[in-house]
Amino acid sequence: MGLLIQGGTVVNADREFRADVYCEDGKIIAVGVDLAPPPDCELIDATGQYVIPGGIDPHTHMQLPFMGTVTADDFYTGTAAALAGGTTCIIDFVIPNPQQSLLEAYQNWRGWAEKSACDYSFHVAVTWWDDSVHRDMGTLVTQFGVNSFKHFMAYKNAIMADDEIMVKSFSRALELGAIPTVHAENGELVYSLQQKLLSLGMTGPAAHPLSRPPVVEAEAANRAIAIAEVLKTPIYIVHVSCSESLGAITRARSNGQRVYGEVLAGHLTIDDSVYSNPDFDFAAGHVMSPPFRDKTHQSALWHGLQSGNLQTTATDHCTFCDTQKAAGKDDFTKIPNGCGGVEDRMAIVWEGGVNSGKLTRSEFVKVTSTNAAQIFNIYPRKGLISVGSDADLVVWDPQSSRTISAKTQFAKGGFNVFEGRTVRGNPSHTIAAGKVVFKLGELHAVVGAGRHVDRPAFI
Secondary structure (H helix, E strand, C coil): CCEEEECCEEECCCCEEECEEEEECCEEEEEECCCCCCCCCEEEECCCCEEEECEEECCECCCCEECCEECCCCHHHHHHHHHHCCEEEEEEEECCCCCCCHHHHHHHHHHHHHHCCCEEEEEEECCCCCHHHHHHHHHHHHHHCCCEEEEECCCCCCCCCCHHHHHHHHHHHHHHCCEEEEECCCHHHHHHHHHHHHHCCCCCCCHHHHHCCHHHHHHHHHHHHHHHHHHCCCEEECCCCCHHHHHHHHHHHHCCCCEEEEEEHHHHHCEHHHHHCCCHHHHHHCCCCCCCECCHHHHHHHHHHHHCCCCEEECCECCCCHHHHHHHCCCHHHCCCCECCCCCHHHHHHHHHHCCCCCCHHHHHHHHHHHHHHHCCCCCCCCCCCCCCECCEEEEEEEEEEECCCCCCCCCCCCCCCCCCEEEEEEEEEEECCEEEEECCEECCCCCCCCECCCCCCC
């Protein structure tokens, strides 16, 4: 049975226009004015609303084993929450343990993701190096549709990639037509600062941002960009949180270097005062890396989106409940790092961007969907409303208002960093592969309905 969305305004990254959208067999079949509904067609009245490409969150961690525990959201609950917020595709992360085969880790994650309710793909982290890693990277690109490799410059004594690993991995990625991505924080400095703060008796969450100041992120961003420049490879920097890192990206781009930057919805809207809250559960609930910054960085990050020096918005969705966070009650370095947000990213960016006049509606589509699709080579299958594209769509009601709360969210973990914020502009309907999966507040996600999205190499 087909699906016809009538009476809405289609918004793509390049323009908006009045049109109906007809979908069948998971694809967009027709886009035009006053399309006649075929027999037995499901109808959605989008009058007064916008029809936009389904959101793509290029940075999530579902069912992640991390710091001695596993995230509260698995691939079903996390992707179901994504659909409720208008995100129809995620790019998650395969993170091998040191000395673990990349292919073995990849197969583990693929198995966990079979329950996904929306489409998904994977970045694969390079956490160590030998000839087998070199070989496995080639297999992942040529046989499994992976075209991006992640490098953690932080997390010393765990998954940190040093300069030698990055040089070898970046070079191999270039050979394969894949793009390196980096978590930019100087792991040696973070570790040193953590030990110093603990020695001074600073054990609570308030020490977390002090152990990871902006300069620690900026140094790593500059270093990764320099390595990429020498090797002539593009590079994608995840969760840019401060003006100093943005400056490094902006300078490189102005010099013609192909550098891409991602910003989290949380870093656009939340400041570091949350870590001073005397309620441990509240403060620890905001512990993630890089941490939330002083408010002055927020305006810089919005300017980065406006100028095009930051291209994508993400969440780093990585949920832990209060009992998991309590592992760091007496030592902030043991608080599992991570916050949620996959359910709220689209509304937060619309509220802070479109409603404030910082972004146009087409720019909103760019930074929540289209740019990610283009950077990771799944455009025009994703990120576009056009004949032949996947029928991943959101009917967006600009007048719909809701107050975000952990009590009403679909995501697990029992905490929401956007708690109490009122957002105007929300999905009335989310369509994934031509099926209505969210409708007027009701979630109709299906276990296992999501498909793995192969991302071809860049040639």
